[in-house]
Amino acid sequence: KIYEPEVHSDRRKWRMRSVSVDLNNDASLVIDIPDALCERDKVKFTVHTKTTLSSFQKPEFSVPRQHEDFIWLHDTIVETEEYAGFIIPPAPPKPDFEGPREKMHKLGEGESSMTKEEYAKMKQELEAEYLAVFKKTVQVHEVFLQRLSSHPMFRKDRNFQIFLEYDQDLSVRRKNAKEMFGGFFKNMVKSADEVLISGVKEVDEFFEQEKNFLLDYSIKIKDATAKAEKMTRSHKNVADDYNHISGALNNTAADNNTAFKNMCVLQKVEDRMASDQELKLTELLRYYTRDIQAAKDLLYRRARALADYENSNKALDKARLKGKDVAQAEENQKQCLQKFDKLSESGKKELTSFKARRVVAFRKNLIEMTELEIKHAKNSVSLLQGSIEILKSN
Amino acid sequence: MSCMRRFCHETQSHDSLHSCMCRRSVALLLLKMSEERDPAALSGSAQTEGEEDLFVSAMESPEAARLSAEDISPSSNGPRDDDPDDPDDLFAEATEEVSLDSPERQPILSDGPSPAITPVTISPRVDVFDRSPDLDEDEEENRDTFDIQISVSDPEKVGDGMNAYMVYKVMTKTSLSIFSRDEVCVKRRFSDFLGLHSKLASKYMHMGYIVPPAPEKSIVGMTKVKVGKEDLSSVEFVEKRRSALERYLLRTVKHPALLKDPDVLQFLESSELPRAVSTQALSGAGILRMVNKAADAVNKMTIKMNESDAWFEEKQQQFENLDVQLRKLHASVESLVCHRKELSVNTASFAKSAAMLGNSEDHTALSRALSQLAEVEEKIDQLHQDQSYADFYLISELLGDYVRLITAVKGVFDQRMKAWAKWQDAQVMLQRKREAEAKLQYASKPDKLQQATDEIREWEGKVQQGERDFEQISKNIRREVGRFEKDRVKDFRVVIIKYLESLVHTQQQLIKYWEAFLPEAKAIA
Numbered sequence: 001k002i003y004e005p006e007v008h009s010d011r012r013k014w015r016m017r018s019v020s021v022d023l024n025n026d027a028s029l030v031i032d033i034p035d036a037l038c039e040r041d042k043v044k045f046t047v048h049t050k051t052t053l054s055s056f057q058k059p060e061f062s063v064p065r066q067h068e069d070f071i072w073l074h075d076t077i078v079e080t081e082e083y084a085g086f087i088i089p090p091a092p093p094k095p096d097f098e099g100p101r102e103k104m105h106k107l108g109e110g111e112s113s114m115t116k117e118e119y120a121k122m123k124q125e126l127e128a129e130y131l132a133v134f135k136k137t138v139q140v141h142e143v144f145l146q147r148l149s150s151h152p153m154f155r156k157d158r159n160f161q162i163f164l165e166y167d168q169d170l171s172v173r174r175k176n177a178k179e180m181f182g183g184f185f186k187n188m189v190k191s192a193d194e195v196l197i198s199g200v201k202e203v204d205e206f207f208e209q210e211k212n213f214l215l216d217y218s219i220k221i222k223d224a225t226a227k228a229e230k231m232t233r234s235h236k237n238v239a240d241d242y243n244h245i246s247g248a249l250n251n252t253a254a255d256n257n258t259a260f261k262n263m264c265v266l267q268k269v270e271d272r273m274a275s276d277q278e279l280k281l282t283e284l285l286r287y288y289t290r291d292i293q294a295a296k297d298l299l300y301r302r303a304r305a306l307a308d309y310e311n312s313n314k315a316l317d318k319a320r321l322k323g324k325d326v327a328q329a330e331e332n333q334k335q336c337l338q339k340f341d342k343l344s345e346s347g348k349k350e351l352t353s354f355k356a357r358r359v360v361a362f363r364k365n366l367i368e369m370t371e372l373e374i375k376h377a378k379n380s381v382s383l384l385q386g387s388i389e390i391l392k393s394n
Numbered sequence: 395m396s397c398m399r400r401f402c403h404e405t406q407s408h409d410s411l412h413s414c415m416c417r418r419s420v421a422l423l424l425l426k427m428s429e430e431r432d433p434a435a436l437s438g439s440a441q442t443e444g445e446e447d448l449f450v451s452a453m454e455s456p457e458a459a460r461l462s463a464e465d466i467s468p469s470s471n472g473p474r475d476d477d478p479d480d481p482d483d484l485f486a487e488a489t490e491e492v493s494l495d496s497p498e499r500q501p502i503l504s505d506g507p508s509p510a511i512t513p514v515t516i517s518p519r520v521d522v523f524d525r526s527p528d529l530d531e532d533e534e535e536n537r538d539t540f541d542i543q544i545s546v547s548d549p550e551k552v553g554d555g556m557n558a559y560m561v562y563k564v565m566t567k568t569s570l571s572i573f574s575r576d577e578v579c580v581k582r583r584f585s586d587f588l589g590l591h592s593k594l595a596s597k598y599m600h601m602g603y604i605v606p607p608a609p610e611k612s613i614v615g616m617t618k619v620k621v622g623k624e625d626l627s628s629v630e631f632v633e634k635r636r637s638a639l640e641r642y643l644l645r646t647v648k649h650p651a652l653l654k655d656p657d658v659l660q661f662l663e664s665s666e667l668p669r670a671v672s673t674q675a676l677s678g679a680g681i682l683r684m685v686n687k688a689a690d691a692v693n694k695m696t697i698k699m700n701e702s703d704a705w706f707e708e709k710q711q712q713f714e715n716l717d718v719q720l721r722k723l724h725a726s727v728e729s730l731v732c733h734r735k736e737l738s739v740n741t742a743s744f745a746k747s748a749a750m751l752g753n754s755e756d757h758t759a760l761s762r763a764l765s766q767l768a769e770v771e772e773k774i775d776q777l778h779q780d781q782s783y784a785d786f787y788l789i790s791e792l793l794g795d796y797v798r799l800i801t802a803v804k805g806v807f808d809q810r811m812k813a814w815a816k817w818q819d820a821q822v823m824l825q826r827k828r829e830a831e832a833k834l835q836y837a838s839k840p841d842k843l844q845q846a847t848d849e850i851r852e853w854e855g856k857v858q859q860g861e862r863d864f865e866q867i868s869k870n871i872r873r874e875v876g877r878f879e880k881d882r883v884k885d886f887r888v889v890i891i892k893y894l895e896s897l898v899h900t901q902q903q904l905i906k907y908w909e910a911f912l913p914e915a916k917a918i919a
Contacts, residue, residue: 241727
């Protein structure tokens with residue numbers, strides 16, 4: 001994707017256009033986010049849909065959506081009982097403009113004490129950082145929608161359709177939903193899953209393996225994400241330093257100017273290396289940390305269903321003993337078993353395809369990251385060698 | 395006939411802040427020089443263009459010397475007219491003496507501690523001004539055949555506890571004839587270097603020579619070493635210091651005049667060196683140094699010089715600007731060094747984490763790829779570390795050196811101001827003496843009149859000397875600044891090239907590592 005920033009007179013307004021080349025695998029429902037507008041740190045995404053499905057009113061349409069709308073959609077899907085056996089695509093994280101905001105602050109404060117070049121440089125840095133945050137947040141919101149559209153069940157979801165199509169503001173619906181669920185369920189899931197999952201007596205070999213794997217992997221991937229974030233941030237700091245150094249060098253060495261101007265470009269290359277590493281590696285890890293959590297949530301729901309089934313068994317035994325409400329207890333037990341079986345069946349499918357998806361994503365991103373690193377490094381080498389030539393010939 | 399004269403020159407400045415100081419120095423009487431010496435070796439006042447001028451100045455100087463000889467405070471030694479031929483005269487008294495280019499090649503060394511007190515005024519030392527015949531035209535040739543290598547290595551700790559110190563091996567390899575051997579190895583400690591610098595500064599700074607500053611003291615750093623901490627930071631500190639000492643010596647011998655200085659030669663060659671205690675911060679000498687520094691600072695503010703030469707004004711402004719910019723640059727580079735170190739640490743940490751993730755991953759091919767990724771990142775972390783050393787030792791230290799060098803350059807400009815002030819003061823004095831004489835003309839005190847007339851002659855001489863000194867230092871500074879700028883450009887270019895080459899190497903290694911990893915990533919199935 002290529003993002004071209006259009007900067008308006010109010011420099012806090014940014015509009016990105018993306019030239020999308022991507023991976024909607026089913027032509028019957030194709031979703032992308034071609035456009036995003038950042039106004040006072042509130043992002044408005046343009047969600048664009050192309051569909052051949054008759055359930056939609058038009059074959060092609062676009063709507064503006066805010067981050068909170070995505071969260072609403074995610075939450076309603078999570079709360080939907082029918083989807084208990086599926087891995088719910090993780091909600092996209094809130095757009096985080098803290099970094100650029102800080103830089104903007106510094107820029108504003110230090111404007112009087114900086115030279116024109118320094119100011120221009122800092123502004124450039126700022127724009128680059130905004131661009132990076134943008135790229136990330138658009139990507140992650142887009143992927144969320146594409147996961148839904150490519151899933152056989154989710155794509156048919158009523159709320160999903162409303163999200164894509166409804167040309168009015170969704171904020172009223174959002175408020176209602178909040179009142180209904182209050183986010184309680186989500187919190188419960190987060191705190192209880194570890195305990196419940198590890199406590200379950202697992203008969204099924206597949207799920208036993210999956211449980212052990214997911215519990216361990218989720219810890220490791222969380223750690224790897226944190227370390228990758230630190231590493232990428234350090235890399236950005238180094239790139240920033242090159243920026244300042246090249247600025248200062250321009251002032252001192254009038255005699256060796258061309259070579260030092262190359263330091264400027266070197267900085268851009270370092271910066272690109274850092275952000276590509278971030279997009280491909282760090283973002284990948286971040287995403288899969290969330291996805292692993294979603295997989296664990298599935299296990300949790302299944303474990304709860306198993307617990308319910310075991311309870312229903314006990315209730316049935318009690319009822320039989322007492323001779324009261326046996327039919328009811330039998331019915332309850334049957335339903336619990338059904339639910340548990342359904343969850344196990346779909347859960348198995350989901351977890352298997354999840355692994356496949358994960359492997360593919362890692363492969364793709366690792367290859368892309370490596371190719372980009374090689375490209376940038378080769379770029380650096382030729383730049384540097386050019387500078388060395390110039391200096392030696394002087 | 396060799397005449398050695400020792401005399402004391404005492405200043406009586408109207409400025410109460412100028413402390414009254416006594417400095418004994420030795421001046422070769424130029425009578426002898428003009429007779430026996432090769433005129434070329436004299437060089438007279440360096441403004442000379444042709445050989446006639448050499449003789450002219452040779453004739454002038456004895457006058458000056460004689461004049462100065464009469465300006466003696468009663469408390470000092472008078473000129474030793476009684477034993478002019480005694481070469482031992484020099485060493486008969488424990489004086490702080492100036493090294494000279496004597497025709498017999500007897501290096502006259504500063505024995506004992508170097509003058510801790512920087513003289514405020516310049517005693518007429520025409521000879522010292524007039525030495526270094528090789529400068530100017532011959533300078534370029536000399537630099538082409540500049541063949542001397544110096545290394546500072548093998549730091550060794552001597553002693554224990556708070557009295558411990560580090561000793562460094564200083565090895566000089568050269569084909570230059572002023573050295574007695576091709577290869578010399580001596581052991582020196584940090585205070586020896588400081589002592590050397592102190593002597594060189596006192597001898598040459600007031601002549602307008604830019605004397606390279608010695609590396610800075612560091613109480614914290616040294617204390618750690620003394621206490622015996624074998625950790626990374628004290629190892630780094632010793633290495634940083636070793637490198638700085640080496641650069642210091644190399645810069646010092648690059649200066650054509652300093653290279654020939656007997657103190658420098660002694661430092662590089664002689665196996666024993668008297669301990670330079672006056673370099674300690676809290677010694678009597680150290681305190682006097684601080685007092686002088688304060689005095690100098692105040693003087694700088696009170697001297698308002700009428701700059702007639704635009705070149706100096708321009709240059710001073712240039713150096714001010716350069717100073718500011720270099721400091722800024724230095725700060726940015728220090729930030730880079732710090733961040734790169736952080737990057738190295740964080741990369742290593744990520745590598746470990748990726749390895750653990752790889753272990754946990756149950757898909758075999760992906761697991762292997764993640765482990766490989768961890769290995770690559772580990773190698774990269776080492777790369778970052780090495781690069782940060784390059785950042786530091788190549789660039790950051792160079793910038794630090796130049797920030798200190800610029801301070802020395804600014805100091806030299808200040809010396810010129812002082813020379814100017816002294817000249818002006820002499821003119822004022824002369825005027826007063828003339829007025830005094832005029833008054834005495836009307837009183838009938840013949841002996842006082844005679845004295846007044848004598849004094850006028852004396853101060854006329856001083857005015858002339860002051861003007862000559864001022865012109866000499868101005869000329870020296872022009873030459874020094876030219877040399878400095880050429881060196882600076884060259885220095886920076888050499889270092890930047892080395893640095894860029896180190897960056898190239900790092901990037902090429904990165905390419906190698908990632909290209910090795912790529913098939914692993916593609917092999918994930």
